[in-house]
Amino acid sequence: MSGKLNRREFLKALGVSGAAGATLAGCDLPSTITLEEGKEEVVSYFMPEEYVVPGVGVWYASTCTQCTAGCGIHGRVREGRILKVEGNPDAPVNAGKTCQMGQAGVQGHYNPDRITSPMMRDGGGLVAISWDKAEAMLTEKLAGASGDRIAWVTGTVSGHQRVMIENFMEATGAKHHYVHEVVNNRVWESVCQDMLGDANARLRIDKADVVLSLGADFMGASSSPVLYARQYAEFRRGKRGTLIQVEGKMTMTGGSADLWVPIRPGTEGALALGLANYLLRKGDVDGSVVSAELRKRIDEFTVERAAEITGVSGDRIQRIGKVLRDRRPSLVIPGAAVQGQEFGYQATAAIMALNILLGNVGKTIEPGFDVPLKQLQAKTGGTGDLVRFAENVKNKQLDVVLFYGANPVYTAPIALGFRDFLGSVPFKVALSTFPDETVMQADLVLPVASAMEDWGTHMAVNSGEQPVLGVQQPLMEKLYADTRGFGDILLGMLKQKKPDTYGQYADFYAYLSNALVAMKDSSVSVQTTPKAFWEEALQNGQVGVKAPVKKFAVKTFDVQIPDHQADAEFPLALMPTARMGLFDGRHANLPWLQESPDQIAKVVWDSWAELHPITAAKYGIKEGDLIRIESANGAITTTAYLFKGMHQEAIAVPLGQGHSDYGRYARGRGVNPLTLLDARVDAKTGELAMYATRVKIVRTDETKDIVRLGASDVQMGRGFVRTVSVDTLRRTEGA
Amino acid sequence: MEIAVNQYRVDYQRRGEIVRRLALAIMFVVAASLPVVGWSAAADPIPPVGTYDGIDVEQPIEFPHNVHVDVNKINCMYCHTYARRSKVAGIPPTSKCMGCHKIIATDKPRIQKLTEYWQKKQSPPWKKVHDLPDFVHFTHERHLKRFVFDRDYPVEDVKDICAFCHGQIKDMTVAHKVKPLNMGWCKSCHEANGGPGDCWKCHK
Numbered sequence: 023m024s025g026k027l028n029r030r031e032f033l034k035a036l037g038v039s040g041a042a043g044a045t046l047a048g049c050d051l052p053s054t055i056t057l058e059e060g061k062e063e064v065v066s067y068f069m070p071e072e073y074v075v076p077g078v079g080v081w082y083a084s085t086c087t088q089c090t091a092g093c094g095i096h097g098r099v100r101e102g103r104i105l106k107v108e109g110n111p112d113a114p115v116n117a118g119k120t121c122q123m124g125q126a127g128v129q130g131h132y133n134p135d136r137i138t139s140p141m142m143r144d145g146g147g148l149v150a151i152s153w154d155k156a157e158a159m160l161t162e163k164l165a166g167a168s169g170d171r172i173a174w175v176t177g178t179v180s181g182h183q184r185v186m187i188e189n190f191m192e193a194t195g196a197k198h199h200y201v202h203e204v205v206n207n208r209v210w211e212s213v214c215q216d217m218l219g220d221a222n223a224r225l226r227i228d229k230a231d232v233v234l235s236l237g238a239d240f241m242g243a244s245s246s247p248v249l250y251a252r253q254y255a256e257f258r259r260g261k262r263g264t265l266i267q268v269e270g271k272m273t274m275t276g277g278s279a280d281l282w283v284p285i286r287p288g289t290e291g292a293l294a295l296g297l298a299n300y301l302l303r304k305g306d307v308d309g310s311v312v313s314a315e316l317r318k319r320i321d322e323f324t325v326e327r328a329a330e331i332t333g334v335s336g337d338r339i340q341r342i343g344k345v346l347r348d349r350r351p352s353l354v355i356p357g358a359a360v361q362g363q364e365f366g367y368q369a370t371a372a373i374m375a376l377n378i379l380l381g382n383v384g385k386t387i388e389p390g391f392d393v394p395l396k397q398l399q400a401k402t403g404g405t406g407d408l409v410r411f412a413e414n415v416k417n418k419q420l421d422v423v424l425f426y427g428a429n430p431v432y433t434a435p436i437a438l439g440f441r442d443f444l445g446s447v448p449f450k451v452a453l454s455t456f457p458d459e460t461v462m463q464a465d466l467v468l469p470v471a472s473a474m475e476d477w478g479t480h481m482a483v484n485s486g487e488q489p490v491l492g493v494q495q496p497l498m499e500k501l502y503a504d505t506r507g508f509g510d511i512l513l514g515m516l517k518q519k520k521p522d523t524y525g526q527y528a529d530f531y532a533y534l535s536n537a538l539v540a541m542k543d544s545s546v547s548v549q550t551t552p553k554a555f556w557e558e559a560l561q562n563g564q565v566g567v568k569a570p571v572k573k574f575a576v577k578t579f580d581v582q583i584p585d586h587q588a589d590a591e592f593p594l595a596l597m598p599t600a601r602m603g604l605f606d607g608r609h610a611n612l613p614w615l616q617e618s619p620d621q622i623a624k625v626v627w628d629s630w631a632e633l634h635p636i637t638a639a640k641y642g643i644k645e646g647d648l649i650r651i652e653s654a655n656g657a658i659t660t661t662a663y664l665f666k667g668m669h670q671e672a673i674a675v676p677l678g679q680g681h682s683d684y685g686r687y688a689r690g691r692g693v694n695p696l697t698l699l700d701a702r703v704d705a706k707t708g709e710l711a712m713y714a715t716r717v718k719i720v721r722t723d724e725t726k727d728i729v730r731l732g733a734s735d736v737q738m739g740r741g742f743v744r745t746v747s748v749d750t751l752r753r754t755e756g757a
Numbered sequence: 758m759e760i761a762v763n764q765y766r767v768d769y770q771r772r773g774e775i776v777r778r779l780a781l782a783i784m785f786v787v788a789a790s791l792p793v794v795g796w797s798a799a800a801d802p803i804p805p806v807g808t809y810d811g812i813d814v815e816q817p818i819e820f821p822h823n824v825h826v827d828v829n830k831i832n833c834m835y836c837h838t839y840a841r842r843s844k845v846a847g848i849p850p851t852s853k854c855m856g857c858h859k860i861i862a863t864d865k866p867r868i869q870k871l872t873e874y875w876q877k878k879q880s881p882p883w884k885k886v887h888d889l890p891d892f893v894h895f896t897h898e899r900h901l902k903r904f905v906f907d908r909d910y911p912v913e914d915v916k917d918i919c920a921f922c923h924g925q926i927k928d929m930t931v932a933h934k935v936k937p938l939n940m941g942w943c944k945s946c947h948e949a950n951g952g953p954g955d956c957w958k959c960h961k
Contacts, residue, residue, distance in 0.1 A: 059886050059888065059934050060814030060885070060886060062888060063884060064848055064885040065880050065882055065883065066848035066850050066880045067850040068850060068852065070850045070852070075839050075847075076847040077844040077845035077847070
């Protein structure tokens with residue numbers, strides 16, 4: 023072939039060249055290209071607002087609802103459409119930053135699978151009905167049920183949504199409110215309450231010189247990823263703090279650590295006691311700050327014993343101990359694997375005790391704020407409420423259940439027996455924007471406007487240095503006329519029950535503006551008129567709340583950490599890890615987040631199981647083999663991904679996939695490890711022991727290509743990141 | 758696996774500094790040898806060459822550009838007021854039409870149709886004639902700055918600048934696409950007038 027064949031001739035040779043241009047199969051112009059004249063309408067403003075210039079965006083302040091952190095956002099609105107979200111620089115939680123989940127909020131709003139009208143169950147399926155009929159049905163069912171048989175199941179709620187739910191409960195006599203979040207800090211909160219006297223103690227990573235994170239993925243799937251990522255940036259700036267991460271599976275935060283140590287998952291509490299023992303034995307910390315029983319427990323818990331339980335060598339424990347001794351203040355943070363054990367409370371308490379011994383309490387763990395408006399504070403969720411809810415469903419204790427912001431049909435482990443019994447609840451109402459698994463089981467579905475169309479207020483659990491009430495305001499008109507704001511739906515029901523109290527409010531906007539203005543005296547605003555105060559709140563996207571800092575009352579007690587016991591039948595610990603992006607599965611319907619690679623495995627649009635290469639070799643598993651992961655409760659099959667950032671006795675399967683519903687982007691993709699979990703709970707708090715389930719694995723004969731960004735984990739000798747061996751470092755740097 | 762230490766940092770910094778200085782020196786030499794082209798205020802524009810014969814687009818009202826521009830000498834930017842401020846020139850708000858037509862030419866059928874829209878509180882659903890794909894970022898504001906304001910070009914004659922891309926609108930009733938508005942055509946004008954040649958200037 024002559025070398026002179028150019029592109030045009032090549033296309034001609036293929037017989038695809040036309041007079042004006044070539045059209046290759048599969049290379050058709052996408053339908054978004056609208057060059058045709060006279061096809062698209064261009065409608066002018068009827069009478070424009072003065073500041074509106076078509077083509078130039080206007081930014082409105084609001085509050086992000088993609089997770090429960092409560093970040094302030096600015097939404098760019100152009101020609102009446104929300105196009106982009108950025109962080110609100112004045113918001114104390116995120117100071118102008120957002121995470122990828124926040125950025126993807128607009129995709130929830132424009133999602134093609136949104137629920138567009140009320141629906142009721144008719145025969146097998148859901149059929150569209152009118153709001154009048156939906157409201158009449160709900161009123162009738164609520165009137166027919168006694169209060170102790172009506173329940174709400176929600177995610178973490180705060181601000182005026184919480185107030186509305188509680189008003190509703192009061193008006194209908196409903197007795198139960200289950201608050202369920204898979205990614206939660208409930209065990210830590212109870213430990214903070216019991217040992218420090220304040221459940222809302224605030225972490226200050228930025229004030230620490232060294233952070234020992236025991237599996238806490240604080241920058242990834244945590245209760246406030248942007249806040250902690252900001253604190254981390256501050257921690258690394260200037261004095262450059264040192265991050266030591268000890269965990270069973272390398273998380274995004276672990277990937278940034280100076281020292282990463284694998285540990286047998288769930289034994290981090292033993293490590294904390296071993297470290298405390300080391301520090302006390304050397305006389306480096308004052309043992310009198312803890313109770314005598316705890317002191318005795320620590321004295322018994324030698325480094326050798328900790329090494330045996332955790333699988334971390336005694337030498338390594340002592341080295342970590344030395345760093346904690348020499349560099350103060352430090353901060354020891356427990357992650358989900360610590361809290362998610364049957365002795366999770368005890369292990370977390372051991373970690374808090376280490377913080378107390380190191381003098382971190384008051385320095386890198388600060389008291390929360392004493393917010394005067396208790397009813398606006400966040401009602402934080404956990405998995406304990408899921409267990410209690412499932413129990414009540416099983417025992418047929420509930421007649422009417424209302425779901426909002428929680429998807430227990432997806433998140434409940436099979437072992438809770440919840441799925442089988444939900445059908446026995448006579449009337450299930452789902453208030454939702456998307457057709458998730460719980461919606462598909464409901465008898466009545468009320469379509470909630472998207473977060474970018476709705477009014478609300480949110481109070482962050484940890485809002486950094488200034489408590490604020492974040493104001494959520496619509497960033498555009500409703501896309502679907504038949505959807506309603508959450509507050510409007512509840513106000514509608516309250517108006518029927520208590521017309522004297524609520525009849526005066528035309529809509530939730532009227533209610534909210536009244537309610538917000540009423541709290542002016544509790545705010546830091548200097549505005550004098552209600553109108554100016556309300557406008558300032560909308561403009562800033564938040565109201566600063568006057569609140570003094572609480573005081574800690576430190577109390578310690580004995581903790582019990584069990585010895586390690588190998589399980590012959592189920593040799594591996596299952597780590598159902600949440601990750602920044604799909605989170606607990608709530609973002610699986612957002613293509614941007616499906617497309618964003620996992621921060622560690624770099625896999626997109628799918629599930630996988632992370633295994634240490636040595637563990638894999640034991641079973642003859644190669645990367646890409648489909649493996650069957652079996653627990654006592656069930657099995658899932660997914661692709662093996664071999665990764666050295668795993669403990670050899672653990673297997674990690676990320677949360678988020680395995681949806682049977684939830685729209686076109688989520689459905690039928692990957693597996694949901696939550697289904698495998700045992701129904702065991704933390705003895706003290708009743709929270710689900712999410713990391714206590716043990717599994718075995720079986721190789722199948724099938725393989726599957728893992729679709730991931732970047733094909734290799736090694737540098738192929740190219741030296742992008744220079745490394746030295748630990749021995750050389752110790753010799754040359756004396757570390 | 759456990760530890761990565763950048764003990765070669767100092768060496769890298771030194772090497773990086775050398776590379777940076779070299780690059781800077783090369784840039785200076787290259788820049789000095791280039792002729793001065795581009796966005797100088799004095800350069801008179803060379804209009805783009807090429808024509809296109811678009812389809813006749815039926816509009817809700819047969820808006821007579823000719824009457825407004827040619828007969829009544831109304832400046833394009835009086836109605837398309839956003840052109841100098843935004844990426845889009847904008848269709849004037851219906852309230853602006855009615856600003857004149859509450860009084861002027863109220864007996865004409867087109868104005869009566871407009872008044873009907875006005876009374877229904879609706880804007881006429883105009884059809885877009887000059888359209889670009891979503892992956893092209895074109896801004897009226899920047900082009901007007903270059904061809905009108907930076908040159909102190911008389912604003913009353915702006916229609917001749919608009920005509921570069923829109924043709925002689927003064928001779929039309931409703932707009933008719935007479936220029937190709939494709940990339941080669943844009944590029945020829947950018948080359949002739951020293952406009953930016955970076956891909957990302959338009960494809961961003």
